[in-house]
Amino acid sequence: MLSHPIASQAETARRIRFGIVLLPNFTLTAFSGFVDLLRLASDEGDMSRPVRCSWTIVGESLVPVRASCGIQIAPWTTYEEAGSFDYVVVVGGLLHSGPSASEATLRFIRAAADTSATLVGICTGVFALMRAGVMDGYRMCVSWFHYWDFVERFPGADERKLVADRLFVIDGRRITCSGGRASIDVAAAILLRHVEATIVQKALRILLVDDAQKSHAPQPYPPGLEPATHPKVRRAILLMEQHIGQPLSLVELARRLEVSVRQLERLFTLETGKSPNAYGRQIRIRMASWLLTSSDRTVADIATSCGFSDASHLGREFRKEFGESPHAYRVARMQSHAPALAAI
Template identity: 45%
Template sequence: MGAHRTARPARPDGEAPRLSVGFILARHFTLNAFANFVDVLRLAADEGDRSRPIRCEWSVLSDTMNPVASSSGVVVQPTERLGDPGKFDYVVVVGGLIGGSLDLSPACLRYLQQAAAAKVPLVGVCTGAFILHRAGLMDGYRCCVSWFHHTDFLEQFDGLQPVSDRIFIVDRDRLTCPGGASAAHLAAFLVERHIGKAPATKSLHIMMINGAEVGEAPQPSPILELDTGDQFVRKALLLVQQNLDAPISVGQIAEHLGIGKRRLERHFASALGSSPRSAFMDMRLSLARHMIENTDKSFAAIAVECGFSDSSHFSRMFRRRFASTPSDFRRARQPFGGSA
C-alpha cells in the first residue's frame, strides 16, 4: 500500500512517520468513534505518553476549515485543507447521526473519489460506511455496520448486504467498522500493520481496552442476554437478532457461518447447554419482554416484530417462559399500561 504515497519530510529526530491518516468528519459525527481512533494513533506515535506525532501523524481535513460539530455538540477544528490524498496512507470518514449529516460537501466527495482513484485505502467509521456507499465508493466491497443500523442500511441501499456481526472488516482497500470501541480496534489493526504489535497493544492497554480484536470478533449487543465467549454462538445470536421479524433456520445460520448444522448445535450445547432453537426462542422472548416494558406497542405488533406467527402463539410461548401473560406482565411492570 505504500507505492502511492508521496514523499514526506523527515521528523526532527530523523524518523519519517510510518502511518499517516487524514480524517474527514461528517456533520454531527460520533465523537467517541473519532476519539477512539485518533487516540490509538496518538499513543502509538511516541514512547511513553508524550504524544509527539513521530511514528504516526494525523490531520483533520476540510474544504472550508470551519469547525465541525459532533453529535454531542462538542466542536472539532480542522487542521488542514483538502489537498493531495496521496500523502496519506488512509483517509478515514467518520459518520454520525442518520439523516442529513451523511451528506458531505461536493469538495469532500471529490476528494474521496480522488483518493480512491489514487488507490489510497478508504476507511468508514460509524455511518462513514453509509457516506462511502452514497459516494459510489463501496460497490463490490463488503461493508461492516452496527447491528443497530443494520435495518437503516438496508432501507437506504437496496440490494446491498452489510455485515453486522463483526467489529470491523478489511476488504482490500476499504476498511469499515461500526464505531465505538471497534474504532480503536481497527486503528490498532492499522498500527500493528505499519508499526508493530507492541505499539498497538500499548495503545489499547493505556485506553483500558482489553487486547486487540481481530475483525472476525463479534459485535457486542445489549439484547444478547446469553453470555458466552464462543464466537460461533455469538455470531449466530447476532444473526438471529438482525432477522427477528423473519426467523431463519438453524441450517441457514450454519451455512452463513461456514460450518455444518451439527457442529453449530455442538457449539450451542457446549457454550449454553441448550439447542440453537431454544436459545433463539429465548432471544425473541427477551426482546418481546423488553418491548412490553418499554413501549406501548400492541401485543400483535410485538408478536410480528419478534417473529411469532400470530398473537396466540406469542402469548402461549411468553407465558411458558415468564409464567405470565403479556397483558398481565405489562400491567405489573409498565405504569402507563399500553393497549393490546
C-alpha cells in the same frame, strides 16, 4: 513551557499519515478511540508527538463539525489544501438527523480512492464510501443496528458483501468498522501493519483495553439471543431489533424480506427453534429486562418503549419468561448489586 523537540527528517519520512474526515453528527466515541490510539502509539513517554504517525482533520471548510453529542471540532485544513495520506478515515454517526456527506466530501473520497491511500469507514462512514462509489467489489462491515438502513439506501448493493456480525472488515485498500469501541480495534489493526506489536499493546494498556479484538470478533447481540446464520433470518432479527417499540407484523416482516409468511416461519423454526413471533417477543422481553435494571424509567414507560400495549401486558409476558413481575425483578437485581457497590 517546555517545547517538544522537532522530529528528525528521517522520523518524518517514516510517519504513517492519516487524514480524518468527520461527517455531520459523527460519533465522538468512534473518533476519539481511533485517534487516541494513534496518539499513544505515535510517541514515547506520554509526549503525544506525531513521530510514528501523524493525523490531520480535513474538511470542506474550517467551520467546526458538530458531533452527535453536541461537541464541535474544527477541521485543521481543507480538502484543497490537504496533502497526501496513507489512510483516509471517514467517521460517521447519526443517519437521520441532518445533512449527510456533502458533494465536496464525496469528491475528496473519490480522489483519495485514485491514490495509493487505504480508505477507512468508521461507524456509518461506510455509507459515505458507498455514496462516493468506491466500494464496488469490496466486503463491507455495517453495524447490525444500521443494516436495514444500508439495504434500503443502497438497494443495488451486493448483500453477500455485507457483514453485520463482525467488528470490522479489512478487504485490501478498504477497511470498514461497525463503530464505537471497535474503532480502537481498527486503529490497532492498522498500526500493527507498520509498528512493533509491543508499541501497540502498550498504547492499548494505557487506554485500559486488555487486548485488541480481531476483525472476526462478533458484534454484540441482545443478551441470551444468538444470531442466526441464514441471511433472511438474520435480516428479520435486525428488523425486529430496529422496530422494538412498534413491532412489525409477520406479514410486513415477510414482505420486506421478499419471502412468504410460511417460508419465514419455516426458516425461523429451523434456525432458532422458535416462531418469528416468539423470537420477537423474547427480544422485546430481554430489552425490557435490561431497561429495568439499567435505568430508573417506570414500568409503563418501558412497556411502551418495548412494544407492549401497557404495563399489565408487559407484566403478563414478564411472568411467563422470568416467573416474577417486572417490579420484583428490578428490586431483586438491584439488591443483588448493592453489596458489590458497597464494597467499592
